[in-house]
Amino acid sequence: MDFAYNDDQELLRGVTRRFLEERHPMALTRTRLEAESTFDRGVWRDGAELGWTALVVPEQYGGGSVTDQPVVDLAAVAEEAGRALFPGPLLSTNVVADAVAAYGDEQQRQQFLGAIARGDCVATWCTTADGSAEADAIGVEAVPAPSGLKLDGVARFAHDAHEADLLLVSCQAPSGPTLVLMPLPAPGVSFRVLGGLDLTRRLCEVSFESVEAAGHQILGAVGAAGPAIDRAYRLATVLQSAEAVGAAERVFEITVQYAKDRRQFGRAIGSFQAIKHRLADLLIELEGARAASWYAALAVADDRFDRDEAVAVAGAAVRDAFAFIAGESVQIHGGIGFTWEHDAHLFMRRAKVEQLLFGDPDWHRERLCRLAEAKAPV
Amino acid sequence: MDVDIPEIPSRYDAYRQGLREFIVGNLPELAFKQRSGLRAPEDPEDVVKLRRWVRGLHDAGYGANRDDPFEARISIEELERTRIPYVLGNPLVAGAIVRFGTEQQRAAYLPAIASGEHIWTQLFSEPDAGSDLTSLRTRAVLDGGHYVVSGQKVWSTWAQFSDFGYLLARIGSGAGRDGITAFILDMKSEGVTTRPLREITGTTDFNEVFLDSVRIPVENMIGEPGAGWSVAQASLAHERGTLPGDKEQDPAGALVRAARHRRRGGRAAIEDGAVRQQIGRVAARSLMERYLGYRVQTRAANNQTAAWDAPLVKIWFSELNLEVADYALRLLGGRGALVEDEPLAHEDGRWQDTFLYARSWTIAGGSNEILRNVIGERALDLPREPRGDR
Numbered sequence: 052m053d054f055a056y057n058d059d060q061e062l063l064r065g066v067t068r069r070f071l072e073e074r075h076p077m078a079l080t081r082t083r084l085e086a087e088s089t090f091d092r093g094v095w096r097d098g099a100e101l102g103w104t105a106l107v108v109p110e111q112y113g114g115g116s117v118t119d120q121p122v123v124d125l126a127a128v129a130e131e132a133g134r135a136l137f138p139g140p141l142l143s144t145n146v147v148a149d150a151v152a153a154y155g156d157e158q159q160r161q162q163f164l165g166a167i168a169r170g171d172c173v174a175t176w177c178t179t180a181d182g183s184a185e186a187d188a189i190g191v192e193a194v195p196a197p198s199g200l201k202l203d204g205v206a207r208f209a210h211d212a213h214e215a216d217l218l219l220v221s222c223q224a225p226s227g228p229t230l231v232l233m234p235l236p237a238p239g240v241s242f243r244v245l246g247g248l249d250l251t252r253r254l255c256e257v258s259f260e261s262v263e264a265a266g267h268q269i270l271g272a273v274g275a276a277g278p279a280i281d282r283a284y285r286l287a288t289v290l291q292s293a294e295a296v297g298a299a300e301r302v303f304e305i306t307v308q309y310a311k312d313r314r315q316f317g318r319a320i321g322s323f324q325a326i327k328h329r330l331a332d333l334l335i336e337l338e339g340a341r342a343a344s345w346y347a348a349l350a351v352a353d354d355r356f357d358r359d360e361a362v363a364v365a366g367a368a369v370r371d372a373f374a375f376i377a378g379e380s381v382q383i384h385g386g387i388g389f390t391w392e393h394d395a396h397l398f399m400r401r402a403k404v405e406q407l408l409f410g411d412p413d414w415h416r417e418r419l420c421r422l423a424e425a426k427a428p429v
Numbered sequence: 430m431d432v433d434i435p436e437i438p439s440r441y442d443a444y445r446q447g448l449r450e451f452i453v454g455n456l457p458e459l460a461f462k463q464r465s466g467l468r469a470p471e472d473p474e475d476v477v478k479l480r481r482w483v484r485g486l487h488d489a490g491y492g493a494n495r496d497d498p499f500e501a502r503i504s505i506e507e508l509e510r511t512r513i514p515y516v517l518g519n520p521l522v523a524g525a526i527v528r529f530g531t532e533q534q535r536a537a538y539l540p541a542i543a544s545g546e547h548i549w550t551q552l553f554s555e556p557d558a559g560s561d562l563t564s565l566r567t568r569a570v571l572d573g574g575h576y577v578v579s580g581q582k583v584w585s586t587w588a589q590f591s592d593f594g595y596l597l598a599r600i601g602s603g604a605g606r607d608g609i610t611a612f613i614l615d616m617k618s619e620g621v622t623t624r625p626l627r628e629i630t631g632t633t634d635f636n637e638v639f640l641d642s643v644r645i646p647v648e649n650m651i652g653e654p655g656a657g658w659s660v661a662q663a664s665l666a667h668e669r670g671t672l673p674g675d676k677e678q679d680p681a682g683a684l685v686r687a688a689r690h691r692r693r694g695g696r697a698a699i700e701d702g703a704v705r706q707q708i709g710r711v712a713a714r715s716l717m718e719r720y721l722g723y724r725v726q727t728r729a730a731n732n733q734t735a736a737w738d739a740p741l742v743k744i745w746f747s748e749l750n751l752e753v754a755d756y757a758l759r760l761l762g763g764r765g766a767l768v769e770d771e772p773l774a775h776e777d778g779r780w781q782d783t784f785l786y787a788r789s790w791t792i793a794g795g796s797n798e799i800l801r802n803v804i805g806e807r808a809l810d811l812p813r814e815p816r817g818d819r
């Protein structure tokens with residue numbers, strides 16, 4: 052039993068934290084809150100050198116992990132990215148890398164994996180039209196064409212798609228769900244940045260108008276991408292949970308400090324039980340969330356027997372915990388927490404948006420209920 | 430990262446087999462039903478049978494406190510399945526004696542605790558000293574080779590059947606932690622009166638204990654005079670870290686079964702989205718309790734236990750336990766209103782008993798409010814509560 056990051060993973064975490072504090076401090080994030088893009092290619096490339104986009108890429112394609120559990124390594128990085136409210140598509144790029152590594156043919160791996168690992172290729176995933184994980188919400192249709200497939204439709208809530216070099220597109224083909232790799236720019240593909248609640252991160256609408264996809268762009272077989280999409284959602288949930296834990300931990304620390312510093316009625320507000328007990332509740336939820344997030348990473352990394360259950364627990368609980376912690380942080384800060392200048396709302400906004408993407412917590416609770424039914428004999 | 434526990438080697442199969450045979454041959458037939466929690470029988474004859482059972486287990490080499498970790502694991506697994514108690518009373522004093530006791534005390538009491546020969550009760554709480562244990566008023570006055578002790582204790586679980594009490598009393602005229610001293614009290618001493626109390630469950634598990642000029646030999650003091658607070662803290666910390674073994678292993682599954690039987694709006698309740706969401710929530714939180722356990726165990730193994738580990742786990746467990754029992758009753762509909770021995774009751778009313786008893790876990794062993802103070806003050810380093818009296 053060793054349910055913790057090991058020394059190498061802690062080292063990676065520490066290096067990532069220092070890098071982000073230096074290269075992507077909140078002060079920098081703040082200069083871009085209302086900008087068209089929050090993405091910084093220079094920081095991305097240097098982050099890639101620390102391994103951010105190489106961990107799930109096999110060595111022969113230019114990648115490499117820190118331990119024999121690359122998904123856990125990556126979760127450690129994602130926690131730090133979340134802690135800094137880092138805007139970049141760390142999650143999406145890694146989901147695409149993992150999909151190519153697991154389902155790509157030799158040529159696709161050669162073409163994309165090294166570039167992703169080096170930080171030269173920013174990749175993102177176009178999931179559904181409404182940001183949910185529902186199979187019937189895929190909004191891009193793929194019909195057979197002489198060259199391969201022709202794509203029409205729309206995908207929304209794709210991280211930083213307008214900055215990306217490569218899209219992984221979930222499509223609905225007549226024979227079933229299909230994944231298409233789409234290097235950019237591509238004729239017929241257009242982007243619109245969505246006006247979003249999370250000021251630190253840009254989500255896009257991606258429109259496809261008679262877009263040609265050649266046969267060699269199809270990941271796996273046409274109509275047979277169900278398992279690949281499931282795998283992508285699992286990894287997305289693990290990384291989303293890890294980011295949420297990191298962010299929740301940071302906003303919790305800020306809040307505890309404020310409760311010690313701020314005085315009213317001649318006492319620090321943290322001495323009032325209404326605040327003290329609330330903070331205890333936040334710690335309880337934070338630690339529960341951390342345990343769930345770690346366990347999901349472990350279960351995916353090792354393909355454990357309870358992998359799907361572990362992912363659903365993280366999906367059901369971790370982002371709710373983050374949203375609870377971030378919301379209460381604003382409350383505990385009082386008026387200052389209600390200002391644009393204070394960081395609390397940036398965490399609250401991130402938390403709310405994360406709750407809505409890649410399968411919301413209700414969706415994961417429904418999955419857990421189904422798993423419980425399957426285990427309880429009639 | 431891993432959560433693996435070493436697999437039990439096959440050379441232990443004989444141990445397990447032997448224990449199973451022992452259980453078949455010796456399992457006592459009791460008048461009392463084993464329910465959730467630290468419960469006591471009504472019938473003294475049951476206590477005689479239970480003592481024989483625990484003693485027998487120990488003497489045959491199958492007790493739950495085997496030194497060999499694999500044997501201990503097997504024993505606990507097999508004994509949990511019997512749903513018959515294998516630890517009687519409250520043995521927490523053992524930790525205090527190990528850490529603070531004299532050589533003689535260790536020899537006189539530890540083996541007898543391990544073998545189940547001695548049953549213990551914990552005599553800390555008083556009518557006016559519960560959460561605020563440092564305001565306890567039971568006095569101990571030195572008189573030659575004895576302390577003479579007078580006062581009243583309350584909520585003393587299993588005291589009605591106990592041989593010894595783990596007692597906190599005050600020497601001198603100090604206040605707060607000053608003078609609090611830990612003693613071993615022979616419950617058969619003159620001046621000890623035990624009066625059973627009936628609980629919200631209808632059963633009798635705890636008692637009032639009156640101490641009227643009880644003479645306790647000086648050598649029955651645990652630790653130094655006035656050091657009782659540290660002695661007690663050590664064992665209370667242990668209490669908060671120990672979870673009941675007989676909790677529902679799969680609460681979501683139990684709720685699924687209840688929801689299949691109940692109809693709502695012309696269909697089984699299990700098809701109702703609100704019910705499914707609640708079952709999903711319970712599944713998540715019960716699994717998170719397990720994952721939290723892995724973290725706490727890992728940290729303990731590395732000597733990195735955090736100040737919040739034990740209180741957090743106790744709050745998590747006790748509040749989920751209450752939520753599950755409460756929801757189970759709601760799911761059962763009219764049958765949720767029925768208790769054991771009523772033929773129409775669901776699973777002989779076990780959920781109703783669990784629902785009532787659930788409040789013991791949120792109150793006893795440090796109420797959840799006090800534990801939130803502990804988290805706030807000791808783990809987060811927030812300013813302490815001001816006292817109203819000193």
Ligand SMILES: Cc1cc2nc3c(=O)[nH]c(=O)nc-3n(C[C@H](O)[C@H](O)[C@H](O)COP(=O)(O)OP(=O)(O)OC[C@H]3O[C@@H](n4cnc5c(N)ncnc54)[C@H](O)[C@@H]3O)c2cc1C
Binds near residue numbers: 519556586795
């Ligand atoms: C089933 C059961 C078994 C028990 N067994 C034993 C036993 O074997 N031996 C033994 O010594 N004791 C035992 N106890 C006693 C238990 O430890 C006390 O009940 C507990 O410590 C609370 O004390 P109290 O009952 O006096 O409540 P109080 O301390 O009066 O508390 C009443 C309420 O006020 C709240 N409260 C008190 N102080 C504060 C504060 N500072 N901040 C916020 N809220 C506060 C409490 O949380 C509670 O909700 C048992 C109790 C139960 C329920």
